[in-house]
Amino acid sequence: MTRVLVDGLVVGYSAADTVLNGLMLDAPSGQITAVLGASGSGKTTLLRTLAGFLRPTRGTVAFGDRVVAGPGPWVPPESRRVGIVPQEGALFPHLDVAGNVAFGLRGVPDARARVQEVLSIVGMSGSERRRPHELSGGQAQRIALARALAPKPDVVLLDEPFSALDAGMRTRIAEEVCGVLAELRTTAILVTHDQQEALGLAHLVAYIDAGKVVQAASPWELYNEPVDLSTARFVGDVVELPAHRADAAGVDCAFGYVSVTNPSDIPSKGVLVLRPEQIELRAADGQHVTGLARVVSVRYRGHDSMIQLELADGSPVVAQVSGQQRHATGDEVVLTVRGAGRVFAS
């Protein structure tokens, strides 16, 4: 059981050009922590620093009570006891499946038994003699996981391991891989730019931007209670409306009064953030004055549809409604809000 503790991490190419700027992260032992961020946010740099491929300028990295990078100590990658599952194409092409999995088992007495064991954990028993080029993308990723798990690492690092898989297979493989990690109670850090992947697979999600963790929280909390506007935007679709303070618990906006989940910091004027699935549509009946809108376009997806709307004052709103509801471009509708929103200073 190994908790990963990152404190004040600064990593860069020079003093002026840093990628990580005092990053803090506390990844709990035995759980999957997703590091979510846009490209260029520093998430891959963080992973490479954890693995020991990059040396931090400042700050410390500790695995449990072992400090692996800090002011004094420096542990090279081969002694860190980390396993890494890189993006596609990272199986050793000159070795068969068994050779790949046994790569980190030099000097281990019952290496063959261990190879069998991890192959059965990832559901690839019987593929020992196959060559990497004979495997599908999903199979290759399972072998990569088996290879990383074989030496029983303290921490498993996953570097966008599913992004190269085709859409149909991605979710299934991702769930299988994370299922294995959760079952073994391995401390794992999953780097991804895909919010659905992060929210759906991890116990804890750390959203990072400009080399710092902006918010580290449970998936539910990150989605429903983001700490700022950029986080709200990154983890899901948003509806943004100008709003002003109404009372100690809510704001007034184009929909009328909406209560907020962050009442302690309601600004006098700000932006109300809602999720598209919070917007409900009813046919206009001539009685309502607030929340009147016109349907601009409908993207129908079967189980639901994404509806672009325009409020009376011209501001755009997007609503996600059940696929059973029928709307057409040009329809006049009335919008109401379900639940509470989140307000930020604009």
Add this chain to the structure above:
Amino acid sequence: MMHARVSRTLLLLSGVTAIIAVTPLAYLLVRVLDAGPAKVWSALVRMRTLETAITSVALAATVIVMCVAIGVPIAWALARVRVPWAAAWSVLLALPLAIPSYVAAYAWLAEFSAMTGFWAAAFVLTLVSMPYVIIPTTVAFRNADAGLEEVARTLGRGPWGTFWSASMPQAWPATAAGALLVGLYVLSDFGAVALFRVDAFTRVIYASYRGSFDRTTAAVLAVVLVMLALLLILAERRVRGRTSRWRVGSGSSRRAAALRLSTWQTTAVVIGLTTVAILAIVFPVFSLIRRLLEGSRRPLDWGELAQAALNTLGVSTLAAIVVVILALPVGILAARSQARSVRVLEAASYTGHALPGVVVGLSLVFFTLLVLPAIYQTLAALVLAYTILFLPKSIGATRTAVAVVPPALEQTARTLGFGPLAAWSRTTLRLATPMVAAGGLLVCLTAMKELPATLMLRPTGFDTLATELWSRTEIAAYGASAPYALALMVLAAVPAWLLSWASERRASTVHTGASHDRVPMPATVDW
């Protein structure tokens, strides 16, 4: 489109090319069979034959080992280490390819006239053929997936262990293919072997032809030599075929960042690179220029030099034109058709790749004497020899040039109202021309440096730079040889420079998909 009809005319023309290409080998086999099994057997089992074979194979093996031992670390340094003047080193270390082995051998002999024998030849051949290992290995190290190396590190391998278990296996196929090309180069080499008096196949074959005592022995030795060369070519093909399967996934491999070394480590790397560059390129040029400035007892005959240069240029250009024309139908067909007949014709046209110059020379001497006496010791025979030897280079270039033009372009032109020929010439031909021309230039360059076939087939009194250099070096008139050697180097350097310039431009303007080495000498990407 998949099963487009193979053009009859193109097939017929390719047939002509293929027949020309296999003539020397076929004729050699006929000669050997003609001699009867008893005679062939006795030629084969003679002590001399065995000794020659052992010498040749040992020389090739020695040079391969040295090239790999020196070339791989150099390639790794060029690809992975932050060295000052990185681009300059790459060019400098590829340059020896442009130096014919006999010019390099001459340069060393001119300074150390006592150099002779197996080790002298191995030394000089290593210096000139090392780029065959360095260039592809550098590219392989550069393209290697850094992710694999990182995985190896996390799985407990230190830097050195990672090199052996993750980096080297990725580069190995390229290195092995390069090493086999080195072997082919050494087996075929005549110049260095002859100047250092090593009794390898080429020298023995040439000697028995000159001595004209027993032509059956020469023919038998030639056939054995060709067998050895074929073996190397097949092995090279296999090794290269294997690499293509190794790219797993759609190739999102990440390149490794260049390694920053400490000052003293960098200094050590630079010293190593400098030593090799001095031995392989600076020293030969220096020795040549020194000899040139010293002059010789006999003043330089400018007329003679100019005549030789003109002859060289003329016959090489003529050969290049003939080769490009003959290669055209084969190259086009090979690029556009998978038909069995096309594969066979293409393979036949590549015969010259396996034939050392000495073998083509020997075979064409017999052939012209006995079958076509009209062209015996004429320019036609010489051009024929160059054609057979260098067809593969031009076919390779033509094939690649045509293959990168999408057939859809030609089809689009057809839908826009152009007839078959007009559509073809406005699209495929237009786009393929620069690369086909580059192939022709490469043939010209290579023909200028050809020695053994030229020695055996040239018309009496027709001297090229190579033969003039040869006849002067053979009698140790090193001072008198210098202008010829220098002229050869300059002549060879100009097309090499042009080619490198053209391929740089191509690489930056046209997306060809294949990431071929952007190196000055495309000699390693023949086919």
